[in-house]
Amino acid sequence: MRHLFFFTCLFVFFLGFFAQVQAQLFQPLAENELSQQNGLAVSYRILNQREQEVKNKGMYDRFEVRLEVANNNSFDLSRLLNEYRQDNTRLEPPVVVEVTCRNATGYRLTSTNSTFKMDTRYLDYKTKINPQGKDDDEANWRTTRIPIGYFWQVGQRKTDDLIFIVPKGEKPQLEFRVMDRF
Numbered sequence: 001m002r003h004l005f006f007f008t009c010l011f012v013f014f015l016g017f018f019a020q021v022q023a024q025l026f027q028p029l030a031e032n033e034l035s036q037q038n039g040l041a042v043s044y045r046i047l048n049q050r051e052q053e054v055k056n057k058g059m060y061d062r063f064e065v066r067l068e069v070a071n072n073n074s075f076d077l078s079r080l081l082n083e084y085r086q087d088n089t090r091l092e093p094p095v096v097v098e099v100t101c102r103n104a105t106g107y108r109l110t111s112t113n114s115t116f117k118m119d120t121r122y123l124d125y126k127t128k129i130n131p132q133g134k135d136d137d138e139a140n141w142r143t144t145r146i147p148i149g150y151f152w153q154v155g156q157r158k159t160d161d162l163i164f165i166v167p168k169g170e171k172p173q174l175e176f177r178v179m180d181r182f
Contacts, residue, residue, distance in 0.1 A: 026100065026175035037178045039073035040097060044174055052165065054107045062110075063164045063172050069097050069116045070157040077118060077152040093117040093150045095179055102173040104164040111162040118150035 029035055034043045048064040071077060079094055100113040122145040129140045164172045 026177045029099070029174040029176050031171070035176065036072065037176075038180075039071065040178050041070045041072045042097060042099065042176045043068050044099075046172075047161070051168070052108075054105075054165065057107060059168050060105065060107065060165045061168055061170065063166065065162050065164060065172060065174075067099055067114055067116075067160045067162065068157055069159075071152050071154055073154060076154055078149060079118065079151075080149040081147055091120075091147060093120055096152060097176060097178055099174060099176045101162075101164050101166070102175060103166045103170055104172065105166065107165045110165045112164075114160045114162055116158050116160070118152045120147050121149050121151050122146060123148045 027035060027037060029042060029044060032043070032045050034041050036042075044065050044067045046063055047066055050062050051059055052062040054060050077096065081091075095115045095117050097116040098113065099115075101111070104110070104112040106112045125144045125146050127142050127144065129142050166172055
């Protein structure tokens with residue numbers, strides 16, 4: 001009986017571990033097809049294609065691609081700002097979706113991947129500045145914008161235009177992943 005309990009606990013542990021790993025795996029992305037994961041819809045389309053010679057490398061295909069990510073959840077994605085974090089990434093919006101081109105060469109300073117982040121939201125805070133020796137009627141007001149968190153609203157779409165250079169005769173092989181903790 002003791003062994004059964006041990007193996008059951010071990011199985012549950014590995015099941016939870018692999019479920020977290022599964023959330024971070026890249027999913028293939030097909031051209032002009034909508035792929036959904038965790039309520040986020042990801043798609044891409046090719047805007048332009050042409051051959052291009054890369055100096056001392058030969059001929060390659062150059063693709064202009066438009067990526068699009070939409071929040072199709074029934075709720076806003078949000079993350080409040082935590083002032084008590086110990087690292088310096090506090091004011092950096094969290095990455096929600098990462099898209100990578102597996103066969104992009106990166107030649108001529110072109111892209112190989114793209115990330116989509118939440119928008120930073122601010123709160124306007126008004127303070128009264130009263131210079132010395134002046135009446136309250138002559139006080140000045142100063143408005144300060146304070147970041148309060150990050151949001152991605154329902155139905156909001158984000159796009160990114162990229163250029164990929166891939167080996168001649170190949171199309172871009174895109175894959176994406178939705179971050180499990182954003």
